[in-house]
Amino acid sequence: EPEVTQTPSHQVTQMGQEVILRCVPISNHLYFYWYRQILGQKVEFLVSFYNNEISEKSEIFDDQFSVERPDGSNFTLKIRSTKLEDSAMYFCASGAERGRGETQYFGPGTRLLVL
Amino acid sequence: AQSVTQPDIHITVSEGASLELRCNYSYGATPYLFWYVQSPGQGLQLLLKYFSGDTLVQGIKGFEAEFKRSQSSFNLRKPSVHWSDAAEYFCAVGDRSSNTGKLIFGQGTTLQVKP
Numbered sequence: 001e002p003e004v005t006q007t008p009s010h011q012v013t014q015m016g017q018e019v020i021l022r023c024v025p026i027s028n029h030l031y032f033y034w035y036r037q038i039l040g041q042k043v044e045f046l047v048s049f050y051n052n053e054i055s056e057k058s059e060i061f062d063d064q065f066s067v068e069r070p071d072g073s074n075f076t077l078k079i080r081s082t083k084l085e086d087s088a089m090y091f092c093a094s095g096a097e098r099g100r101g102e103t104q105y106f107g108p109g110t111r112l113l114v115l
Numbered sequence: 116a117q118s119v120t121q122p123d124i125h126i127t128v129s130e131g132a133s134l135e136l137r138c139n140y141s142y143g144a145t146p147y148l149f150w151y152v153q154s155p156g157q158g159l160q161l162l163l164k165y166f167s168g169d170t171l172v173q174g175i176k177g178f179e180a181e182f183k184r185s186q187s188s189f190n191l192r193k194p195s196v197h198w199s200d201a202a203e204y205f206c207a208v209g210d211r212s213s214n215t216g217k218l219i220f221g222q223g224t225t226l227q228v229k230p
Contacts, residue, residue, distance in 0.1 A: 041222070043205060108156060109158060
């Protein structure tokens with residue numbers, strides 16, 4: 001069964017450093033998402049992406065964050081200058097259809113720790 | 116604003132016992148409703164979803180959920196729990212007015228199964 005993969009599974013970085021989290025969505029999917037979960041808190045929506053552009057983003061997704069699909073298979077989340085509060089589990093998801101009850105398929109997550 | 120509440124942060128049941136995980140949502144209209152499960156080291160796996168129609172929804176692994184509009188609830192049930200069901204369970208709401216498929220998650224319920 002096709003699945004979403006994410007790399008790395010864990011990343012430790014120093015505050016102020018840039019990190020790139022990588023995701024490979026399911027191959028025929030067109031809609032891509034990033035969510036995050038700070039330890040002990042809810043899974044929160046960050047951004048959705050379709051047709052090479054952001055379709056919706058949350059208040060969390062400020063100028064420090066960016067997403068791109070550089071090569072038609074990978075979907076990346078970049079944090080330009082990490083802060084301590086960026087420490088969280090980051091989930092990538094993909095879907096074949098847009099919204100309206102479609103199933104989003106989630107990757108296993110990348111645990112980011114900012115020191 | 117839409118929100119999802121899972122009142123029980125942690126539940127322990129004996130293997131073979133029945134299970135009910137609670138989920139309440141706040142939303143102006145009928146939302147799309149989802150239950151996801153996360154086992155350690157794994158991504159979020161969809162158990163079932165409610166889109167429309169029959170309010171009792173069957174899912175994978177023997178789970179079911181019932182949508183009750185009058186109570187704004189979408190509780191997850193299983194008649195007989197197996198040790199492998201120990202995991203974290205997330206209820207989520209999809210916004211029917213959103214074209215992006217953004218999901219709003221509850222805080223999650225951790226299920227422990229006693230032998």
